[in-house]
Amino acid sequence: MFGAALLCFYPYLLSLFPCSNSYDLVRDYSGPSFFNGWDFYGSWDNLTLGDVWWLDYASAIQQNLAYVNEHNRVIIKVDNVTTVPFNEKRNSIRITSQNSYGVGSLWIIDLTHLPHGCSVWPAFWSKGPHWPDNGEIDIIEGVNLMDTNQYALHTLPGCSQPRGVWQTGASGETDCSQPSGCVVSERSPSSFGETFAAAGGGVWAAQFDVAGIFIWFWSRADLPPSILQATATSSIDISGWGPPSASYPASGCDICRFFTAQHLVIDITLCGIWAGLPAVYNPHCLHSGSTGRCYDDNVVGPGSPKYDSAYFEINYVRAYTTGGPAPTSTPSSTLVNPSSISTALSLPAPTNTSFFPTIFVNTSLNPVIGGVDIMSCQFSFWPW
Ligand SMILES: *[C@@H]1O[C@H](CO)[C@@H](O)[C@H](O)[C@H]1NC(C)=O
Ligand SMILES: *[C@@H]1O[C@H](CO)[C@@H](O)[C@H](O)[C@H]1NC(C)=O
Ligand SMILES: *[C@@H]1O[C@H](CO)[C@@H](O)[C@H](O)[C@H]1NC(C)=O
Ligand SMILES: *[C@@H]1O[C@H](CO)[C@@H](O)[C@H](O)[C@H]1NC(C)=O
Numbered sequence: 001m002f003g004a005a006l007l008c009f010y011p012y013l014l015s016l017f018p019c020s021n022s023y024d025l026v027r028d029y030s031g032p033s034f035f036n037g038w039d040f041y042g043s044w045d046n047l048t049l050g051d052v053w054w055l056d057y058a059s060a061i062q063q064n065l066a067y068v069n070e071h072n073r074v075i076i077k078v079d080n081v082t083t084v085p086f087n088e089k090r091n092s093i094r095i096t097s098q099n100s101y102g103v104g105s106l107w108i109i110d111l112t113h114l115p116h117g118c119s120v121w122p123a124f125w126s127k128g129p130h131w132p133d134n135g136e137i138d139i140i141e142g143v144n145l146m147d148t149n150q151y152a153l154h155t156l157p158g159c160s161q162p163r164g165v166w167q168t169g170a171s172g173e174t175d176c177s178q179p180s181g182c183v184v185s186e187r188s189p190s191s192f193g194e195t196f197a198a199a200g201g202g203v204w205a206a207q208f209d210v211a212g213i214f215i216w217f218w219s220r221a222d223l224p225p226s227i228l229q230a231t232a233t234s235s236i237d238i239s240g241w242g243p244p245s246a247s248y249p250a251s252g253c254d255i256c257r258f259f260t261a262q263h264l265v266i267d268i269t270l271c272g273i274w275a276g277l278p279a280v281y282n283p284h285c286l287h288s289g290s291t292g293r294c295y296d297d298n299v300v301g302p303g304s305p306k307y308d309s310a311y312f313e314i315n316y317v318r319a320y321t322t323g324g325p326a327p328t329s330t331p332s333s334t335l336v337n338p339s340s341i342s343t344a345l346s347l348p349a350p351t352n353t354s355f356f357p358t359i360f361v362n363t364s365l366n367p368v369i370g371g372v373d374i375m376s377c378q379f380s381f382w383p384w
Helices: 002-009 011-016 031-037 057-062 193-198 225-229 278-288 294-299
Strands: 022-029 038-040 052-054 066-068 074-077 090-092 094-101 105-113 120-127 136-141 150-154 182-185 202-209 212-219 246-249 262-270 311-321 343-346 358-361
Touching: 022 031, 022 094, 031 038, 031 066, 031 074, 031 094, 038 057, 052 262, 057 066, 074 262, 090 262, 094 311, 105 136, 105 193, 120 202, 136 202, 136 212, 262 294, 262 311, 278 294
Parallel strands: 052 090
Antiparallel strands: 022 311, 038 094, 066 074, 074 311, 094 262, 105 202, 105 311, 120 136, 120 262, 136 150, 150 182, 202 212, 212 246, 343 358
């Protein structure tokens, strides 16, 4: 917590800026109301060219691919009941949050099971309205029999991960405009696949800040007190979180230029342009069927037992914000509760930066949106 610790204890700045590592809850998605806040895709996977049909809401509910189980956990799954004929696709789910969350947000997801298996490609990620112009943040993503999670950003050219950042993960490609995005591999062995559920699941947190984008992972046994004590209404203090798994500091990527407010997405596809590429599929899955082809050996035919493990089991998704902003249904602005004076908010971030970003909140009531715009991107500055 080097950056935040400095932010709090550096006496000169302390006198200028309020010290806060606390995020206020904006929205809790959990239990029976979970699916109220999301749109279902209702089309085949025309984005990553997977062999699935992502159902609309009514079909998803009717076919039991999106529901809340007896433990009050949300299940999002691939159809493992239907025998799929050759040339047809298998049903699955892709949902997008109706709200978008601007710079200054924190998202936390707590799960007990992740989809896995040959051909299976799940993700929990975020995106702006235009791709890749408005940025993409991949928080949970993996394919086939991978046993560690992979993080990435996708942007237009000009955004990259600097060398030697403060993180526990292993950096791969650093240019976020490359097809893979700028990639960081999680090192925790229980971060994907069977071992994730065997360890009781875990929690990811993604901080989307002018100072950068930072993602943490904890397996169930390693959860910090702040996560253990968090409720569906409480604020959360991130100051004890230690180094992130993946760090994309603003020194390599002007966050406000490459990212607009983000919608959250949860989806599972099958095969497609990552899981189904022979170079990716073959090493672990070539011999999982008789043809060696992702589609023929998996998607076609009976769904069980091949897809019995292809499901998310989610305790909650929570969205937080610094300084009280609320989400918007339009991607371009963020709201805060009106108050009478202008405030400079300091944003805690786990970066080793020699100076600190601030955002300025325009606290005049906006008559159109009934709230107040945060001028984070217009007014934020970096002194180097
Ligand atoms: C994918 O399909 C949806 C729904 O039919 C459509 O709105 C969208 O434009 C399509 N996207 C692409 C990239 O073809
Ligand atoms: C589908 O998978 C679930 C576990 O995810 C399992 O309980 C169920 O029996 C499977 N369905 C069939 C038809 O085998
Ligand atoms: C912080 O970053 C600066 C510049 O990159 C470097 O010189 C300094 O050693 C770093 N400090 C720590 C504690 O990592
Ligand atoms: C602050 O917000 C008000 C209401 O939306 C707007 O009229 C005003 O121009 C804004 N001020 C700045 C500095 O952007």
